[in-house]
Amino acid sequence: MIKFWKKRIQNKLLTEHLTHDKTLSTLQKELKSSIAKQFASSLNIRMVDSGSCNACESECNALSNPYYNLERLGIQFVASPRHADVLLVSGVNTFNMHPHLLDAYAQMPSPKYVITIGDCPLTETSVYEDSFAIVGDVAKHLPVAHHISGCPPSPDEIIVGLLEFLKGLDKS
Amino acid sequence: MDRLLARFAQEVDTAVEIVTIYEKAGIQKELVDEEYFLSLQSTHPSSAWFERKIHDDFGLKIAKGYDNRPFWQHETMPSITAMKKSFQATSQIERSTTPQPYRYKTIKGEGVFQVSVGPIHAGIIEPGHFHFSQAGEQILHLDIRHGYKYRGIEKMCEGKSLDALFPLLSRVSGNESIAYQIALYQLKEQALKKEITPNLTHAILLELERLVHHCTDIGFIPNDAGFGAALSMASLLAEESKRILFTLTQSRFGFESIGKDIALQHKKNELQTYIDKMNSEIQWFENWIMDIPSLWDRLDTTGILTAKQALLYDTVGVVARASGLKLDRRDSSFYRHYGYALQREKKGDVAARFILRIKEIKNSLKIIENMLNDVTEYQIIEEKTYHDGEYLSYVESSIGELMMYLKLKEGVVERLFIRDPSFINWQVLHLMMPRDIIADFPLINKSCDLSYAGADL
Numbered sequence: 001m002i003k004f005w006k007k008r009i010q011n012k013l014l015t016e017h018l019t020h021d022k023t024l025s026t027l028q029k030e031l032k033s034s035i036a037k038q039f040a041s042s043l044n045i046r047m048v049d050s051g052s053c054n055a056c057e058s059e060c061n062a063l064s065n066p067y068y069n070l071e072r073l074g075i076q077f078v079a080s081p082r083h084a085d086v087l088l089v090s091g092v093n094t095f096n097m098h099p100h101l102l103d104a105y106a107q108m109p110s111p112k113y114v115i116t117i118g119d120c121p122l123t124e125t126s127v128y129e130d131s132f133a134i135v136g137d138v139a140k141h142l143p144v145a146h147h148i149s150g151c152p153p154s155p156d157e158i159i160v161g162l163l164e165f166l167k168g169l170d171k172s
Numbered sequence: 173m174d175r176l177l178a179r180f181a182q183e184v185d186t187a188v189e190i191v192t193i194y195e196k197a198g199i200q201k202e203l204v205d206e207e208y209f210l211s212l213q214s215t216h217p218s219s220a221w222f223e224r225k226i227h228d229d230f231g232l233k234i235a236k237g238y239d240n241r242p243f244w245q246h247e248t249m250p251s252i253t254a255m256k257k258s259f260q261a262t263s264q265i266e267r268s269t270t271p272q273p274y275r276y277k278t279i280k281g282e283g284v285f286q287v288s289v290g291p292i293h294a295g296i297i298e299p300g301h302f303h304f305s306q307a308g309e310q311i312l313h314l315d316i317r318h319g320y321k322y323r324g325i326e327k328m329c330e331g332k333s334l335d336a337l338f339p340l341l342s343r344v345s346g347n348e349s350i351a352y353q354i355a356l357y358q359l360k361e362q363a364l365k366k367e368i369t370p371n372l373t374h375a376i377l378l379e380l381e382r383l384v385h386h387c388t389d390i391g392f393i394p395n396d397a398g399f400g401a402a403l404s405m406a407s408l409l410a411e412e413s414k415r416i417l418f419t420l421t422q423s424r425f426g427f428e429s430i431g432k433d434i435a436l437q438h439k440k441n442e443l444q445t446y447i448d449k450m451n452s453e454i455q456w457f458e459n460w461i462m463d464i465p466s467l468w469d470r471l472d473t474t475g476i477l478t479a480k481q482a483l484l485y486d487t488v489g490v491v492a493r494a495s496g497l498k499l500d501r502r503d504s505s506f507y508r509h510y511g512y513a514l515q516r517e518k519k520g521d522v523a524a525r526f527i528l529r530i531k532e533i534k535n536s537l538k539i540i541e542n543m544l545n546d547v548t549e550y551q552i553i554e555e556k557t558y559h560d561g562e563y564l565s566y567v568e569s570s571i572g573e574l575m576m577y578l579k580l581k582e583g584v585v586e587r588l589f590i591r592d593p594s595f596i597n598w599q600v601l602h603l604m605m606p607r608d609i610i611a612d613f614p615l616i617n618k619s620c621d622l623s624y625a626g627a628d629l
């Protein structure tokens with residue numbers, strides 16, 4: 001392990017976009033509603049792929065690499081919808097995933113929010129046709145609070161999107 | 173035994189024809205004049221999923237197969253035989269009110285219990301269902317179910333021109349986007365009656381995609397054995413690889429980059445810097461990780477697939493090569509000229525698949541570096557006169573051999589069949605389980621790193 005620690009010291013701090021920390025701490029001060037305040041210091045996300053190409057998932061996984069280091073902002077992905085504040089939905093909402101998607105939402109404790117990620121969950125931006133196998137438009141079936149667009153959105157765009165969602169919480 | 177590559181059906185006038193593609197015997201066709209067709213499952217177990225898909229696509233019954241369950245037609249999906257020409261891609265279908273329960277293959281006995289996992293899993297991963305029969309911690313059998321991501325892609329492609337397909341096929345399976353585009357591009361070259369010419373820009377992009385994928389895996393495999401530090405280190409390499417892809421193609425996954433002039437010849441310096449950095453980083457990573465005995469305790473002898481099993485199940489790609497098979501679509505004089513060497517391991521366990529990936533990373537870096545010297549201006553194909561006919565293309569994606577079959581009629585797609593490497597390899601995963609405990613499943617699954625989206629078109 002000595003090799004590892006040498007490397008760690010040599011690498012120093014790799015995290016980029018450190019301005020997000022500042023945005024978040026200002027945000028925490030500015031937020032008025034108690035729910036928003038609570039979420040701003042710890043947002044638990046459950047991601048559900050409703051029929052994606054897996055690139056959106058790949059970028060969400062990249063959020064935990066040392067360059068983006070999302071968890072330092074108090075935002076983390078959790079293993080169960082029952083632990084989650086936010087359901088992050090990617091993909092086109094296929095016929096076969098649709099019931100499971102609704103199920104996952106039903107399992108979440110309130111207050112709960114849905115965020116869609118990528119161009120797929122909106123039929124008009126998706127490259128997929130509105131085919132027989134696709135139910136489509138997640139917003140028609142779940143109360144979507146925020147959308148992070150892009151195909152796929154880059155890890156930094158995802159972080160910005162999540163912070164925007166937090167900001168928006170105060171208004172709602 | 174002749175390797176089975178694919179099996180699917182298509183409509184010819186009003187009849188249905190079963191197409192079977194073998195490595196040596198090539199394309200074999202038989203017209204079906206009954207309600208059923210004869211299964212190949214006793215000689216080629218991997219024909220099972222193909223045949224189950226034929227059943228859902230065309231409503232034909234499987235005769236003499238041991239597995240004739242529906243595939244993408246899930247409990248509440250009505251029988252729509254979607255691939256028949258009479259069915260419209262944009263039809264609206266109603267959820268069936270009399271769901272047909274799915275019959276999982278299980279082992280029963282005193283004390284034996286079932287564990288159902290999925291379709292939604294604990295991590296950030298794609299949906300699929302794993303059904304375990306357990307004796308305590310010991311896995312007795314694993315039944316894998318897919319179809320959750322079924323998007324009707326093959327149907328969506330019908331009636332479209334080849335050029336119109338690039339945006340969609342870029343996004344079938346994000347990890348293999350470049351491979352998909354190259355396979356489509358090769359179909360296009362053939363339909364234009366051009367020879368498939370090896371293209372350096374394409375080959376470099378394909379290797380970069382492999383680097384993203386393999387680097388991600390060499391982090392996630394140790395992570396699933398509880399060694400998170402490896403993920404932190406390897407995810408940096410994956411990130412660097414995505415970033416260089418972005419520099420070259422304006423997309424971190426290379427979406428819609430094939431067939432376009434990305435002017436690679438002007439970006440040689442950036443690529444060279446990337447390669448130098450990667451070479452030293454991967455060397456460091458290897459020296460470090462080989463020296464951690466507690467990790468190798470978990471990787472060694474876990475999830476073994478023997479060469480015999482790999483052969484019997486017609487496996488491809490990393491899984492096949494880690495079990496000792498010599499199987500790689502890049503194994504050609506063109507690639508060898510640029511320093512390609514087929515990488516193989518013998519033991520077929522998680523450790524073998526892990527080491528193989530490290531070896532392939534190094535080899536890919538070497539290939540890119542050698543190719544870089546020869547990159548010149550990119551030639552865009554301007555012609556648009558497509559010739560009707562049947563065409564096949566193969567590309568070695570980061571997972572394994574990707575195959576596409578195209579039938580072009582009056583200039584548009586009559587039938588496009590895509591055989592993702594994952595579709596074959598998923599079927600052999602259960603053979604890696606019986607010597608292991610359920611806690612090893614994520615590790616074994618990750619070592620194969622198959623695509624769910626690629627299996628669920």
Ligand code: SF4
Pocket residue numbers: 051052053054055056090091117118119120121150151152153343346
């Ligand atoms: S939005 Fe784009 S990247 Fe995300 S899942 Fe859909 S096709 Fe893939």
